[in-house]
Amino acid sequence: MRHARIFTNLTSQFAAWLLALLASIALLGAPAHAQQSASPDPLIGSDNIAVTLHAEGAPAEGKEWLLALHFVPKGPEWHGYWSNPGDAGAGMVLALDLPPDWEVGEARYPVPKRLVVAGLMNHVYEGPYTVLVPVTPGPSVKNFTGPVGGTVDYLACTDQICVPQFARLSAAAGGDFARWRAEAAPLLDARAAFAISGKTLRVAIPIPESVALADPYVFIANKQLVSYSAAQTFRRKGDLLIAEIPLDEFGSGKAEALSGILAFGDGSGVRFAADLGTVPTGGEQVAGPRNTAAPPLWTLVLGALLGGLLLNIMPCVFPILSLKAIALARAGESEAKARAEGLAYTAGVVLACVALGAALLALRAAGEQVGWAFQLQQPGVVVGLLVLAAAITANFAGLFELPAISVSMGGEKTGAFATGLLAAFVATPCTGPFMAAALGAALLLPVPQALLLFALLGLGLALPFLLLGFVPPLRRRLPKPGAWMERFRRIMAIPMGLTALALVWLTVQLGGRSFGIIALVLVAGVLLALFVVGKLQRGGKMAWPAFGLVAAPFLAFALIALPNVYEAKAGEVHESILAPQAFSADTLAAARASGKPVFLYFTADWCVTCKVNEASSIERESTRAAFEKAGVVTIVGDWTRRDAAITQFLTEQGAAGVPLYLWYAPGAASPEQLPQVLTPDLLAEKASAGR
Missing domain, CATH: 2.60.40.1250 (Thiol:disulfide interchange protein DsbD, N-terminal domain)
Structure with missing residues (x-):
């Protein structure tokens, strides 16, 4: 790759x-x-x-x-x-x-x-x-x-x-x-020293400790020596700045002399020339990714398992809770059937998580800057999810019957497996507590260990359902199957319908209004085809060929029209009462150089956790007033669409996805990472404390 x-x-x-x-x-x-x-x-x-x-x-x-x-x-x-x-x-x-x-x-x-x-x-x-x-x-x-x-x-x-x-x-x-x-960048009077250790270039640049470094970066003039896109780490040791830069995997790995430009992060910088020599170790880290070495594997395993388990109560998993609730109720019919459904559901969840993880690792190996939930940054995938959510809503409402996910027809194991696949796929926008560190480390670990973490994430997500399948006392607490299940299924059409409406909004956000209208035409055609299927099913006739005949023209129209009306809406201002600036390395460096507190957060329109935090903690008058009083500079990175600069920054911070909340105190060498679930007054308290 x-x-x-x-x-x-x-x-x-x-x-x-x-x-x-x-x-x-x-x-x-x-x-x-x-x-x-x-x-x-x-x-x-x-x-x-x-x-x-x-x-x-x-x-x-x-x-x-x-x-x-x-x-x-x-x-x-x-x-x-x-x-x-x-x-x-x-x-x-x-x-x-x-x-x-x-x-x-x-x-x-x-x-x-x-x-x-x-x-x-x-x-x-x-x-x-x-x-x-x-x-x-x-x-x-x-x-x-x-x-x-x-x-x-x-x-x-x-x-x-x-x-x-x-x-x-x-x-x-x-x-x-x-x-x-x-x-022009001035040349330093004193010469720097450099050494190549393993797969890392280490450079000691004589810079007075008093020189402020908002966002340092070393531009190496030697070609095919270092990896340009890799994160750089900086440490202070007295009046020496020590930079550590990963080597180019396919470069020469050797140099007799070195030169380049050290950028301070505020638009200024210095030229330097370096000789092969001794570079000191240690020093206080002032910039770059922290804890790039993965923690012990057992802690990551536990984090992935607990993170997946907590996804069951995270807001972004709610759209699939209705599917799970009905399946759990059916699991009480017999012990053998309950175990089979538990295993089938778990297999679907784990397979989906491993497949998504493998795709993520493969894309990153090919040089793509992608992160967790990357598939929801693709308009075509979101349109597919919209059609699926609309179809499930119609199924719940009784418009038609699909044996694979029906509560009243056969195919239970297949239905549980499909439910597991859908549960994992829809859950990916969330990066909950414990899960963030494990997913961040998965991007650094060898592929087998990384895939193990993705599998354990799926196991954690499936664990409650798996326990219900294998622990009879837990199943006995569920209501016995009966006519109530059909009524419950119809009630659950409401949250699934709301999920479909949310996906309509996301489709417009990703591709524009015309793109959203065409997607709705496709949904209308699919629903019309499903209505015909339901009529034929109730008459005891062969139904699914009719679905293809009715849906095919709408699908063909969408395949032609959607790419032509798609509008790339990158660069739009993120609306907020805090009036944030759009994220870029230069914007962050300038904000930090101003000497004011900086609040940097990363969000996405498809991330329900992000939106809950924004409604409960960020978009509050008390937060705005506290920020204005303390002079806090707010910067936002909108990751709704793919953004290589944001993805790279998230990776440097050890995060695989959003949300991510960082607080830069004035003069601090590195940011404080805030919890992924914000309390209502947390930001106001940070601003008032002046930290």
């Missing part, structure tokens, strides 16, 4: 440079009169990010002379790249027309930003940026008449496309060199 990601990276860079090469060949073969008629500073093939070359003053022999390449994107959607572009992209290739005795130094860049696109980490510049190029003229400067010229190849990208750029350069006098010097 990892090979596929590496192959994608290499091919994307090769394709970009191949296009750039073809553009260069075309330009070299252009008619001479076309070049002569160009302006003194022509910009050829640089429509997306324009570039101009500037020179500072006149060159003098043996003295540093600065040239500046000033890049200006034509819109905010375009970005350029650092010298080491990361997992994808391409750095610039500069060729200056200089006398052979002139020496060109290493280019000096501003501090880049991190941009995750499709699970790939990019080192980019958004907005105008300037690269300084130091030149030391030789004796031939006495005969130099200027101006300096040359060519530059570079890449301009958005989140969707990349376009190779090429420009012929002719240096012009002027330019804001004072500002450009200030924007």
Whole structure:
């Protein structure tokens, strides 16, 4: 899987440079009169990010002379790249027309930003940026008449496309060199040290302990050495900052020298050069994932089992409680039947949890940034759940009979198995107490141990039903089967109908209003087909072929229409009385650098636990008033749709899903993780305490 990601990276860079090469060949073969008629500073093939070359003053022999390449994107959607572009992209290739005795130094860049696109980490510049190029003229400067010229190849990208750029350069006098010097990352006077230990690069950078680090990150200039998307860990030891960075699994794993840029997290940073040497151990951790080493396996096993057990009382499991209640009542008919149903239900739950866990691990191994409940971020899956919930509601209401899940027809073991599958699938939006640590660790453990945790999570979810199947005294407490079961089934159509309505709302949130309307048309067609099935069943006739005939046109219409009306609604502002900012690494770093308390929370529209916490604890006037008084900065990460940056941050915090609530006290090196079930006054008390 990892090979596929590496192959994608290499091919994307090769394709970009191949296009750039073809553009260069075309330009070299252009008619001479076309070049002569160009302006003194022509910009050829640089429509997306324009570039101009500037020179500072006149060159003098043996003295540093600065040239500046000033890049200006034509819109905010375009970005350029650092010298080491990361997992994808391409750095610039500069060729200056200089006398052979002139020496060109290493280019000096501003501090880049991190941009995750499709699970790939990019080192980019958004907005105008300037690269300084130091030149030391030789004796031939006495005969130099200027101006300096040359060519530059570079890449301009958005989140969707990349376009190779090429420009012929002719240096012009002027330019804001004072500002450009200030924007370039300065070089540290003292040299850093680095060592490679196992699969980790360790770098000791001499930074005074008094320097604030809101969200440190090391951009390594050496290519194919480190994993760009992996979490970095930082520790302070006096005036040394020690960074630990996982190596690229398919890189060289070796380096004779090292260089890069240390970003402080507030837009500033420093350049450093490092020699192979001794890097101290220990120190106080100030940033990065904590407890990345998994706890003892027995604690994770217990956490997964207890977490699954508690899911039975979590709000997001309520939609399937009606199915379980009816099945539990039927389990009292005979001991053999009760055991068979208990085992069948457990098999369905465990199989679903293991299958979802295996899919999650496989996608992450392929480079995808996904987490627990990833399937509910897919509009097609949610539409399927909506149709299923509507069909179950119709079954409960007596519109038709389905032996697999019916309380009055045969197929009990099959029905219990199907109920177990559905229970586990719908329960995935919840990450309850005990469960969070186990699922977070599952992302770090070897595959067999990770799958064991997912299986134990399913066993915990199924445990109450399994005990009822094998412990007769517990079954005897259930009401005896009778006519009440049919009435109970019809009553349970109400919560299942409410579940279907919630899924309608989620469908609109994911795909837009038109997407939701088409989904409702599909639901209406399925219900019409089920109504026909019910009529035929009550007449003792063959029913299910009629279902296919009636439902097929609606299904075909939905398959064609849904993709065409889907609206990607990413980037919308999350509505809240706290007026939160949208999550990004830069936003969090700026908030922490402000010296104010920061409340960061992650939510999703499909996460019922999140919505309960928001209604009970976050969206409260008392919370808003306390936050305003304490000056709390609120940031929210909306994970309703897939977001690679949010997924990566959740992973760094040891969380596999939402909700996640973090409190950053002013000046604190790391956040306090709040409980996943918030009490009404918890946030107001945190703000009032000033912690």
